[in-house]
Amino acid sequence: MIGFRHVSLTLGDFALQDVSFTINEGDYYVIIGPSGAGKTVILEMIAGLHLPDEGEILIHGRDASGVPPEKRRIALVYQDYSLFPHMTVEKNIGFGLAMQKRPKEEIDRRIRELLRTFGLESFRDRFPGTMSGGEQQRVAIARALASEPEILLLDEPFAALDPITRERLIADLRRVHRETGLTIVQVTHAREELLRMATRCAVVLDGRLVQEGPANQVFETPESTAVARFVGMENILNGVVAANADGLASIDIQGRSIVAVSDACPGTAADVVFRAADVTLHVRDGEESTARNRFGAVITAVVSFGGPLTEVYLNAGFPIVALVTRQSAEDCDLAPGMSVLASIKASAIRVIPESA
Numbered sequence: 001m002i003g004f005r006h007v008s009l010t011l012g013d014f015a016l017q018d019v020s021f022t023i024n025e026g027d028y029y030v031i032i033g034p035s036g037a038g039k040t041v042i043l044e045m046i047a048g049l050h051l052p053d054e055g056e057i058l059i060h061g062r063d064a065s066g067v068p069p070e071k072r073r074i075a076l077v078y079q080d081y082s083l084f085p086h087m088t089v090e091k092n093i094g095f096g097l098a099m100q101k102r103p104k105e106e107i108d109r110r111i112r113e114l115l116r117t118f119g120l121e122s123f124r125d126r127f128p129g130t131m132s133g134g135e136q137q138r139v140a141i142a143r144a145l146a147s148e149p150e151i152l153l154l155d156e157p158f159a160a161l162d163p164i165t166r167e168r169l170i171a172d173l174r175r176v177h178r179e180t181g182l183t184i185v186q187v188t189h190a191r192e193e194l195l196r197m198a199t200r201c202a203v204v205l206d207g208r209l210v211q212e213g214p215a216n217q218v219f220e221t222p223e224s225t226a227v228a229r230f231v232g233m234e235n236i237l238n239g240v241v242a243a244n245a246d247g248l249a250s251i252d253i254q255g256r257s258i259v260a261v262s263d264a265c266p267g268t269a270a271d272v273v274f275r276a277a278d279v280t281l282h283v284r285d286g287e288e289s290t291a292r293n294r295f296g297a298v299i300t301a302v303v304s305f306g307g308p309l310t311e312v313y314l315n316a317g318f319p320i321v322a323l324v325t326r327q328s329a330e331d332c333d334l335a336p337g338m339s340v341l342a343s344i345k346a347s348a349i350r351v352i353p354e355s356a
Contacts, residue, residue, distance in 0.1 A: 001023055001025040002022070002023040002057070002058070003022045003058035003059075004021050004055065004057055005055050005057075006019075006054065006056075007019045008053050008055055009053050009054075011041065014038065016207045017207050019209045020055075021209060024200075027184070027185075027200050028177050028186070028199045029185045029186070029199070029200050029201065030194045030202075031187045032188055032189065032204070039187035040155050040187060043076060043155055043185065043187055046151070046185065047153055048069035048074070049069060051065055072151075073150040075145065076153040076155070077137075077140050077152070079157065081133075081137055083128040085127065085128050088125050088126060089120060089126050089127075090111055090124045090125065092143050097110060114142040117142070118139075118142050119138070120139060132165070133165070137157060141172075149182075150183065152184045153185050153186075154187070155187055156188055158188070170196060170197065173197070186198075194215055194218075195215065199215065200213060201214075203230060210226060211224070221350060223352070224352060225352050225354075228352065233275055234275060234323075235275070235319075236271055237271065237318055238253070241351070244263070244265060244266055248262075249261075249263075249351055251272050251351060253272060253318050254317055254318045256295070256316070259346045260272060261349070262350075262351035268354075269353070270352060271351075272350070273349070273352060274344060274349045276311065276321040278345065278348035279320060279321070281312065291346070292345065294343045295316035295343075296340075296341060297314040297315060297339070299312055299314055300313045300314060302334050302335060302336065309323055309324070309325060310324055310325070310326045310334075
């Protein structure tokens with residue numbers, strides 16, 4: 001449905017550089033990256049608010065450069081809502097349809113549908129200034145959907161919301177996507193939103209698209225250390241590939257060896273990355289593990305954030321972060337200074353050459 005082909009654009013000091021990707025019809029496509037990476041610029045280019053200096057943007061396989069924003073059947077919702085303060089919720093939602101001179105019966109029907117979809121029936125006659133941020137965001141999305149766009153663009157839709165309101169809006173958007181098959185493109189810097197919302201995603205860093213594909217693939221198999229760091233790989237260690245036998249590489253990390261499934265060649269400087277959740281801790285003598293990597297380690301810190309999970313920091317000759325349930329941490333009485341065995345399966349470890 002949407003295709004970027006080697007798109008570049010310079011806006012002041014910022015440059016979007018040689019960006020290419022494809023968004024299929026019905027995708028919930030999430031563009032993730034830090035602030036200032038160029039995510040919102042990409043949204044605005046899809047909407048037609050900027051034209052590329054180089055490359056082309058295709059919509060339905062056709063070059064969209066000559067199609068003005070109002071003709072693209074695309075709705076863009078910014079994180080500041082941009083509601084009309086002098087209009088009620090009902091008037092805000094129906095504004096676009098009124099401007100299109102749709103029949104009153106159609107406008108009223110569509111407003112009723114959207115008020116019901118987003119749980120806004122009791123807010124029909126309220127003004128935006130009397131509503132919370134989450135309520136205003138729901139109105140903004142309802143207004144965007146009123147004219148039944150083919151593509152919905154969302155700029156950090158959950159950024160300013162409290163946790164309860166955020167959960168409700170996530171559920172609303174997932175339901176709308178599931179029931180309508182609408183193509184949704186969302187930008188965010190939050191990894192959790194990528195995992196919960198996206199069918200496919202792109203990682204944008206410093207104006208460049210550095211990885212793109214199915215969300216779980218990008219999250220689990222980052223192609224560079226920069227992507228690994230951004231998608232939250234807690235363990236990133238520098239080393240050198242010492243040997244490789246039939247796709248099983250041995251990487252030297254500060255004099256100790258980690259085994260990983262990889263085709264990296266001996267002598268290659270590489271980063272070893274793995275998730276804290278893939279580290280298993282054994283605190284009792286004689287506990288068995290089938291993992292190829294088993295390290296004696298000393299706990300240096302135990303950090304709980306009040307939720308169900310606890311981070312355990314280890315010194316195994318190199319630093320390791322493990323993730324365990326809070327209940328397990330309490331049952332095992334994990335504490336700094338305790339000696340444990342840390343095990344990691346070779347298949348859970350990714351080896352990224354430093355040139356990547």
